[in-house]
Amino acid sequence: MKSIQSNIKKAKGYLDKNHCIAVPTETVYGLAGNAYSDISVKKIFNLKKRPVNNPLIVHYYDINKLKKDCHINNNFKKLYRKFSPGPISFILKLKKNSKISKFVTNNQNSLAVRFPKHALFRKLLKHLNYPLAAPSANISNRLSSVQASEVKEEFGSKIKYILNGGKCKIGLESTIISLLNKPVILRFGGLDVSKIKKILKKKISIKTNLKNKISPGQFPLHYSPGIPLRMNANKSKKGEAFVLIKKRKITYKNYYYLSKKNDLQQSAKNLYSLLRKIKKDGYKMIAVEKIQNKGIGRAINDRLNRASKY
Numbered sequence: 001m002k003s004i005q006s007n008i009k010k011a012k013g014y015l016d017k018n019h020c021i022a023v024p025t026e027t028v029y030g031l032a033g034n035a036y037s038d039i040s041v042k043k044i045f046n047l048k049k050r051p052v053n054n055p056l057i058v059h060y061y062d063i064n065k066l067k068k069d070c071h072i073n074n075n076f077k078k079l080y081r082k083f084s085p086g087p088i089s090f091i092l093k094l095k096k097n098s099k100i101s102k103f104v105t106n107n108q109n110s111l112a113v114r115f116p117k118h119a120l121f122r123k124l125l126k127h128l129n130y131p132l133a134a135p136s137a138n139i140s141n142r143l144s145s146v147q148a149s150e151v152k153e154e155f156g157s158k159i160k161y162i163l164n165g166g167k168c169k170i171g172l173e174s175t176i177i178s179l180l181n182k183p184v185i186l187r188f189g190g191l192d193v194s195k196i197k198k199i200l201k202k203k204i205s206i207k208t209n210l211k212n213k214i215s216p217g218q219f220p221l222h223y224s225p226g227i228p229l230r231m232n233a234n235k236s237k238k239g240e241a242f243v244l245i246k247k248r249k250i251t252y253k254n255y256y257y258l259s260k261k262n263d264l265q266q267s268a269k270n271l272y273s274l275l276r277k278i279k280k281d282g283y284k285m286i287a288v289e290k291i292q293n294k295g296i297g298r299a300i301n302d303r304l305n306r307a308s309k310y
């Protein structure tokens with residue numbers, strides 16, 4: 001207990017001084033900085049080598065803290081009540097007098113906001129008097145990190161502190177929904193779209209592959225393990241690692257299991273770490289067995305599809 005308190009204090013100390021730190025969330029680790037501070041936000045972009053026109057998600061403790069920065073509407077209230085804190089990010093209209101650094105949004109008047117569920121991160125947010133801009137803790141276009149050791153692999157000593165909260169429960173990024181006009185899903189993620197539909201009781205359009213990309217998370221090159229990957233494979237070819245989601249009668253050396261029971265949640269949780277491991281093991285190509293396109297399986301397939309464009 002005492003160490004939790006002192007780690008939160010340490011984390012706050014760095015953030016107050018405009019440093020970036022890594023934080024655990026229920027989806028993936030974030031690279032966090034004070035969203036009101038130009039200096040902190042610029043550091044995030046530099047560390048990630050992220051194009052400045054790719055806006056960041058800002059993390060809040062609760063709706064009360066959000067109200068200072070964004071206009072809220074009825075769709076937001078319904079979804080917030082049901083799903084926050086949790087793996088959903090909302091695009092809302094930024095207030096004119098908000099203190100959010102203009103570098104967060106690249107001067108746009110909309111803001112992506114999220115209320116993460118991880119207890120340690122919530123404790124930290126509660127103690128701060130500013131929200132945290134936090135993109136996924138990885139170098140741009142690469143795989144997100146789902147444990148502290150992977151954050152370290154990405155950034156080495158370049159970041160001051162990692163608030164270690166263990167392995168992320170979900171393992172894939174949040175679902176993003178724009179609520180600026182009619183609800184639009186911009187990214188599949190940790191929260192199943194069918195659950196969102198049930199609450200809003202209306203059709204929701206899905207624009208995860210826009211031509212005029214408002215959300216660079218929609219760019220094909222995202223989430224790449226850095227080696228070629230193909231999906232819906234029945235068997236592996238020579239030299240490929242073969243990623244499976246259900247147990248085979250015989251297991252070969254190149255077989256890697258996301259799950260042995262066709263469990264989609266478990267597969268999501270294991271996905272990024274497994275792809276990292278395969279690369280470390282020296283494979284130059286990856287084949288992935290067909291994964292059901294339902295629930296979080298849609299988000300898994302979305303990430304694999306983008307990775308396969310490498």
Ligand code: TXA
Binds near residue numbers: 025134217
């Ligand atoms: O689960 C998550 O959402 C993680 C954890 C750390 O919270 N964060 C995350 O952030 O995935 P990031 O930066 O890797 O992805 C955020 C996505 C980007 O694709 C960005 O383009 C999009 O959100 N985005 C941010 N602000 C936006 C806006 N105002 N309008 C449309 N898309 C936006």
Ligand code: MG
Binds near residue numbers: 135136144
């Ligand atoms: Mg990311």
